Amino acid sequence: MDEETRLIRKGSAPETLARTVNPPIQRASTVLLPNAASLYDDNQLTYGITGLASPAALQQALAELEGSPDVTLYPSGLAAITGVMLAVLKAGDEILVVDSAYKPTRRFCDRVLTRFGVKTTYYDPALSPEALMALATPATRMILLEAPGSLTFEMQDIPAMAKAANDRGIITLIDNTWAAGFYFKPLAHGVTISVQALTKYVGGHSDCFMGSATTMDETIGNQLGNAMWDIGWSVSPDDAYQMLRGLRTLAVRLPRHQENGLKVARWLQQRPEVSRVLHPALPDDPGHALWKRDFTGACGLFGLVLKPCSQRAVHAFLDELKLFGLGFSWGGYESLAIHCDPQLKDRTVPVSLEGPLLRLHIGLEAVEDLTADLDRAFEALRATT
Ligand SMILES: Cc1ncc(COP(=O)(O)O)c(C=O)c1O
Structure with a gap:
């Protein structure tokens, strides 16, 4: 063969790979099939887009976490939420969405689903399961x-809501990112589809995006x-590898x-x-009893309502x-802070708090260093009017 051809053909993928602890990162669009009959064989993997070794290994490991063999991976947490909705909803359907949902979920409902x-109706997170079901119409699908x-x-009383919805043939979808699939098991509590942004705690290092959806319902899993x-x-196979590393x-x-x-x-x-x-694992939090009944732990993300003070004082505190880094997202090993008031303006049920709302993500640093940082910031807040 000519040198040109030899340079193209030599050193291609080995027939067998050495056995390693972690799965290989196979980067491939094209999958080479063994014979002509395999090209259209639905039981064979024929194209890299459906995921090769590392996404498959991640799906297997997530199946253990979620308690269901059916795990679908998405390029981001938001894509998992929107992808599920696109898969199961159709024109004419109505959905009920908790008013305290992750804001971009709401953007998708308002800008795309419409x-x-x-049709989307936002409901007050304080509604009882009965009051929630009273909002459902014959067209409510999710x-x-x-x-x-x-x-x-x-x-929210998730098990009661899931049961009531199920009795009416309505699908429940939960964003379970806060519990990371670890401290709350939605499928075991009757929820139809559980989604999480793996970007947060599963990845755990603030460097990569992915989402997952899981269900016990075979028909929905196929959808x-x-x-x-x-x-x-x-x-991406590289991202799936990173996620698997985080999951360990x-x-x-x-x-x-x-x-x-x-x-x-x-x-x-x-x-x-x-x-x-605002932290459901604190005994005086209004959600504590539900948290204690249904969850086995809490992550490092919670809210903080300040006593009334100016926006300048809030900025002085954060600056x-x-x-603590100032940044969105969370679930990495590091501590973060944001102020939340601009995001509360779009809520349907007005949120009335005594003062400005901050959100903190507490990382793996020594607590004394974190409180010393906050102490300095409170001094700056007090010095600003
Ligand atoms: C509760 C919740 N769900 C979903 C997401 C979306 O995750 P991603 O950034 O991977 O799209 C986020 C991101 O902040 C989130 O906080």
């Missing part, structure tokens, strides 16, 4: 749950898989986030500048933080 003839709620951390094909989404230490990282988070939350409760801490 164009496809799906209820979207999230507990604790994004930014405001309200708990989710088919929608991935139909839309043309896939996840999830069960040792989360208890530390929980412990650090609760220590900082209790410290904050004693501060004169703080009105309330003084050295150890």
Whole structure:
């Protein structure tokens, strides 16, 4: 053969690979089939878009976490939520969405689902299961749950809502990112589809995006898989490898986030500048009883209502933080802070808090260093009017 051809053909993928601890990262669009009959054999993997070794290994490991063999991977957490909706909803359907849902979920409902003839009604996270079901019409196809709620951390009676919805033939979908699939098991509590942004605690290092959806319902599982094909989404093998690496230490990282988070939350409760801490694992939180009944732990994310103060004072507080980064997302090993008030304006049920709302993510740093950082920031807040 000519040198040109030899340079192209030599050194291609080996027939067999050495056995290693972790799965190989196979980067491939083309999958080479053994013979002509295999090209159209539905039982063979014929194209890289459906995921090769590392996404398949991640799906297997997530199946253990979620308690269901049916795990679909998406390029981001938001894509998991929107991908599920695109897979199961149709024109004429109505959905009930908790008002404290992750804000971009709401954007998708308002900007995209409306164009496809799906109507969204936002409901108060404080509604009882009966009051929620009273909002359902014959066209209601899905209820979207999230507990604790994004930014405001309200708990919901998920098992009762899932049962009531199921009795009426309505699908329940939960964004279970806060519990990371670890501290709450939605499928075991009767929820139809559980989604999480793996970007947060499963990844755990703030460096990669992915989402997952899981269900015990075989028909819905097929719909989710088919929608991935139909839309043309896939996840990168490198990202799947990163997620798998994060998943291996999830069960040792989360208890530390929980412990650090609760220590900082209790410290904050004693501060004169703080009105309330929104954290369902604190005994005086309104959602504590539900959290204690249904969850086995808490992550490091919670809210903090300051006593009334100016926006300048809030900015002075945040700008003084050295150890806490100012940034969205969460679930990495590092501590983060944001202020939330601009995001609360779109809620249907007005949120009335005594003062500005902040959200903290408590990472794996030493708690004394974190409280020292917050202490300095409170000094800056007090010095600003
Ligand atoms: C509760 C919740 N769900 C979903 C997402 C979306 O995850 P991603 O950033 O991977 O799209 C986020 C991101 O912040 C979130 O906080």
